[in-house]
Structures are given as C-alpha cells and as structure tokens.
C-alpha cells in the first residue's frame with residue numbers, strides 16, 4: 001500500500017532542499033523568485049503559503065519585500081527544517097501552521113494573496129483544496145501556483161519518461177535513502193491535470209486567470225489567478 005504523503009515528506013525532510021537543487025540543476029530557486037515577483041508586497045499584506053514544506057517559497061517572498069506570511073503544511077518535520085534556516089531578520093514575519101490544506105484554520109477573506117509551489121498535486125481532493133483557497137482569499141486576491149503539470153508537449157513528455165521516470169528516482173533514492181519517494185513524484189505528475197485542465201478547474205472555482213505559462217521548456221509551469229473582485 002502507498003505510504004501516506006505526510007509520512008513520505010516527513011521522511012525526506014532532511015534531504016529535501018539538497019535534492020531540489022540537484023534535481024533541478026539549481027533552477028527551483030529561480031522559479032520561486034519569478035513566482036513571488038508577481039505577488040503584491042507591503043506592510044499590511046497577508047500571504048498564505050500553502051504546502052509550504054521547508055519554507056523556500058516563503059523565504060523568497062519575505063526577502064523580496066514586506067508582508068506577513070502564514071506557512072501551512074501537514075508535515076511538521078518539513079516546517080521545522082524550514083524554521084532552522086530562517087534568518088532572525090525574517091523570523092517575526094513568518095508564521096508556521098502545522099495543518100491540512102483542506103481545512104485551513106483561517107476566517108473567510110483573511111489573505112490578500114496565496115501561493116503554492118508543487119503542493120497542489122499532493123493534496124488528494126483538488127476541487128476541495130481550491131474551494132478552501134478561494135474561501136480564505138479576499139475578493140480580488142491573487143493565487144500563485146508553481147506546479148509540475150501532466151506533460152502535454154512532446155519535449156516535456158520525453159523528459160518525463162526519461163529523466164522523470166528513471167534518473168530522478170535513482171538520484172532521489174541515493175541521496176534521501178528513501179526507496180520510493182521520488183518514484184511517487186513521477187507517478188503523481190502523470191496522474192495530475194494538464195495545465196489547461198487545471199486552468200479550467202480554477203475558473204470553475206471563481207478564479208480569473210491572469211497569466212499561465214510554461215517555464216524551462218514545460219518542465220515546470222506558473223499560473224497567476226485572481227478571485228472574483230465583485
């Protein structure tokens with residue numbers, strides 16, 4: 001039987017950052033930087049970082065400008081790994097919440113923006129997760145998604161079948177000492193939506209697509225959507 005996603009991420013929390021850098025050839029931080037540059041910043045801005053993991057996205061956001069960040073993840077070990085590397089200068093603006101993305105412990109309309117990097121694919125009920133994000137966002141609030149969608153282009157399909165299916169699991173196994181975590185990564189991408197399908201789902205949950213594009217030849221994608229401002 002498949003291990004739970006929570007157990008899987010708890011198990012690899014110590015090597016997660018290193019593997020991200022190695023497997024993406026250092027591009028993952030550039031993708032995050034690009035993403036947070038599209039979100040609003042300011043003293044009174046409140047941002048949700050959903051499936052925050054080891055806080056890399058939250059830290060990129062915090063370094064770029066002002067704003068309070070609420071980092072939600074159900075794997076405590078991931079959040080604690082992130083907490084250890086948080087510089088004291090940013091600590092007071094980064095709030096950790098160990099909880100499930102399907103039941104966010106915040107009132108309606110609490111956030112000006114939300115962001116989620118490679119987390120939506122791991123939450124089993126995508127429509128329920130989108131509904132919950134829409135609930136906690138203010139009208140007109142922004143939602144940034146970075147995700148490995150199911151590949152559609154021929155180049156990204158070949159990449160997924162070779163690098164994704166064979167090279168990543170082998171390197172992942174070697175560095176993390178976890179047998180199946182990086183096989184799960186490949187499987188979860190193949191089972192997920194394409195970017196176009198996901199856009200439709202966002203629209204069905206009241207989001208307007210502001211921008212949606214592939215990065216690095218379609219290996220990764222970025223979507224920025226807004227909740228209905230009326």
Ligand SMILES: C[S@@+](CC[C@H](N)C(=O)[O-])C[C@H]1O[C@@H](n2cnc3c(N)ncnc32)[C@H](O)[C@@H]1O
Pocket residue numbers: 005006009010050051052053054055056057072073074075078099100101102116117118119122123124
């Ligand atoms: C691939 S990591 C992404 C981490 C981070 N966003 C980043 O930029 O590296 C996915 C994270 O989603 C979290 N996660 C998966 N399902 C979740 C859920 N239902 N609720 C909260 N967190 C969840 C996992 O624990 C894991 O830390």
